[in-house]
Amino acid sequence: MTEPVIELEGVEKSYRFFQLSDVRLRLDAGQIMGFVGPNGAGKSTTIRILMAMIGQDRGTVRVLGHPLPREQAAAKRHIGFVSEDMRLYGPATLAWHIRFVASIYPGWDAAYASALLHRFNLHPEQAIKLLSHGERVKATLLLALARRPRLLVLDEPTTGLDPVARHEVLAELMDVVRDERRAILFSSHNTQDIEQISDQITFIDRGRIIDSSDKETFLDRWRRLHLDVPPGVTPPAPDGVIETTASGRIAVVTTKAYTPELDGVYERAGVTVREVQRMTLEEIFVANVMSNRREKVT
Amino acid sequence: MSRSIVGQLILKDLYLVRWMIAGSLVAGAAALAIMPLSPVSAYVGGVSFICVLVILNIILVMGAVVQEKKDKVLLFVLSLPVSTSQYVAAKVLSNAIAFVVPWVVLTVAAIVVIDMSQIPNGILPFLITVLGYLLCYYCVLLAVALITDSTAWHSTVITVGNVSVNFLIPFLLGLASVARHREGPTAVWTADIAAILGIEIAAGAAALGLAVYLCSRRTDFV
Amino acid sequence: MHSELLISQADRRPMYLQIMEQIRHRIAVGDWQPGRELPSIRALAVAVQVSVITVKRAYLELERDGVIVTRQGKGSFVADSADLSTQLRLNELDEHLSAAADIGRQLGLTADEIGLRLFEAAKKTEKTRDEK
Numbered sequence: 001m002t003e004p005v006i007e008l009e010g011v012e013k014s015y016r017f018f019q020l021s022d023v024r025l026r027l028d029a030g031q032i033m034g035f036v037g038p039n040g041a042g043k044s045t046t047i048r049i050l051m052a053m054i055g056q057d058r059g060t061v062r063v064l065g066h067p068l069p070r071e072q073a074a075a076k077r078h079i080g081f082v083s084e085d086m087r088l089y090g091p092a093t094l095a096w097h098i099r100f101v102a103s104i105y106p107g108w109d110a111a112y113a114s115a116l117l118h119r120f121n122l123h124p125e126q127a128i129k130l131l132s133h134g135e136r137v138k139a140t141l142l143l144a145l146a147r148r149p150r151l152l153v154l155d156e157p158t159t160g161l162d163p164v165a166r167h168e169v170l171a172e173l174m175d176v177v178r179d180e181r182r183a184i185l186f187s188s189h190n191t192q193d194i195e196q197i198s199d200q201i202t203f204i205d206r207g208r209i210i211d212s213s214d215k216e217t218f219l220d221r222w223r224r225l226h227l228d229v230p231p232g233v234t235p236p237a238p239d240g241v242i243e244t245t246a247s248g249r250i251a252v253v254t255t256k257a258y259t260p261e262l263d264g265v266y267e268r269a270g271v272t273v274r275e276v277q278r279m280t281l282e283e284i285f286v287a288n289v290m291s292n293r294r295e296k297v298t
Numbered sequence: 299m300s301r302s303i304v305g306q307l308i309l310k311d312l313y314l315v316r317w318m319i320a321g322s323l324v325a326g327a328a329a330l331a332i333m334p335l336s337p338v339s340a341y342v343g344g345v346s347f348i349c350v351l352v353i354l355n356i357i358l359v360m361g362a363v364v365q366e367k368k369d370k371v372l373l374f375v376l377s378l379p380v381s382t383s384q385y386v387a388a389k390v391l392s393n394a395i396a397f398v399v400p401w402v403v404l405t406v407a408a409i410v411v412i413d414m415s416q417i418p419n420g421i422l423p424f425l426i427t428v429l430g431y432l433l434c435y436y437c438v439l440l441a442v443a444l445i446t447d448s449t450a451w452h453s454t455v456i457t458v459g460n461v462s463v464n465f466l467i468p469f470l471l472g473l474a475s476v477a478r479h480r481e482g483p484t485a486v487w488t489a490d491i492a493a494i495l496g497i498e499i500a501a502g503a504a505a506l507g508l509a510v511y512l513c514s515r516r517t518d519f520v
Numbered sequence: 521m522h523s524e525l526l527i528s529q530a531d532r533r534p535m536y537l538q539i540m541e542q543i544r545h546r547i548a549v550g551d552w553q554p555g556r557e558l559p560s561i562r563a564l565a566v567a568v569q570v571s572v573i574t575v576k577r578a579y580l581e582l583e584r585d586g587v588i589v590t591r592q593g594k595g596s597f598v599a600d601s602a603d604l605s606t607q608l609r610l611n612e613l614d615e616h617l618s619a620a621a622d623i624g625r626q627l628g629l630t631a632d633e634i635g636l637r638l639f640e641a642a643k644k645t646e647k648t649r650d651e652k
Contacts, residue, residue: 032560032571048520053376055517069517073303073381081377087370089314104306104378117610140374174566192529201572219534275626278532 004028005183011059020207028238030180034194035187037204044186049156078145081229084156090129113146136163154186195281210292222284228272236269242291254287276296303380304388311392322354326404334415355436363443386513395434420482423491430498435459437502441509525568539578548608558596
């Protein structure tokens, strides 16, 4: 069993108004992990901890086998990092940035960089400050991708991109895991992107990991059941049911542990299961967060 | 590892401020050029000369250190294979080179100009002490910018630094040793001048040393 | 080369099912012959721009259904079955009928009523074929 690419265990970080608690995260080679959470949940903090830009208060951080923050320079030799709030040097050109990064990474693939310039429609002699938002994001991605890193860490890589640019970026990201020794961790609000290309998905809210599993399991286990409830009958609340909303003779049940047997449980209690609906990742995400917050209150 | 990352970062920083360095050399040279022409121009040239170095100081530190943090270019640099202590070392060294090189060039040029013109050489200890103060000021401002992100602190140091130069000059001119020898044809280095120079160097070094020490203990860079 | 497969986001069915269906259809119409090697899981994932785990699942289910065969270290191949084509199309028919039955049930129709409507539909296609 090869070593995981990212391994966080019991990571904690305290700020005045925010705590990151007991963060556990594991990413294996060949996989893409989508990191999902509301604003302020701690995605960026977690990502910066695994990039050693922030030091954890407690817990272990290992990236590509290197403990962080001690061996951060060694780890970053094999990482490409793009963050939505990251900037390049405004007055300098993209070509200058390419020369600069290429001189630092021996694995720089100049042919691939040229191909990406073309694909992303970027002009290397243009100063960075003159680029539009989308062009700047693509330029920063180019600088990360062309060094062919073993690990790509992306904080909101497609935010603010038009659909065509998003499509181009996703295509390049998928190309990375053609090599099963490489891996990607990316955080996004765009649950559609996450749903499409992630192998593993981790949900974070208010500084805590609230769920982490492979995508197919999430999509398989979460369901909305539409029930017809005859008067006088109370629908049962089996294990795994997150929420039951009833009004009159209709009830909607959200469950995170669906099996076909569940239909039988309701039928036997006199409730008709009218429809069993799959949920999109966005719906799963919202339901997961909401139920987690309710639990914290009670 | 072909070339050290610290070296690469230093070269990168110097490239980005190349026009500031060039500009300060040109402006400083111009200020020196007008000094020998007349007593008035000597005064104007002298003040301008000092201003050039003060301005260079401020725009280097504010531009290269503070702006990089504010603009989140810091994130780009920290994503490179560099440890945070290497980053700080590169920042200190590149900034030091960016300021010290023009400072040395202009100081030597000033000495040469004064020596070759009819401006009395006796003024040199005073001038060197003022220039030494500017170097010390630079070290302190760089140290403060490395230690804290607070613009309040930066503004305070800049204000105090600029204002204090205005007090330093009459103070130095009022020193007995300076007043006695400054119209003379030779530079006379007295003990009190030497002491002041010693304090300037020590203070500058201590400030930078403190900054490097505090930064090396820092774990959060963003 | 492999971009013949396309995942639709408007299609609410799970992505792995869409992939399975399209592969089955390729085989059913004879484009992919028995014994032909399938693209590697990663290569297909990249071509379709879908996570590797989804393609892996599609391949696993197809193997379970006997549509493809995976040989350790060699890759996946279309199964060598003489009547595979017909079997696949019958599978396809069953899936369509299942979906139709679902709709019927949502409308509140009984199994007999659904069967009746199917009979009508079948008679109609017979007629159009006779007219050709």
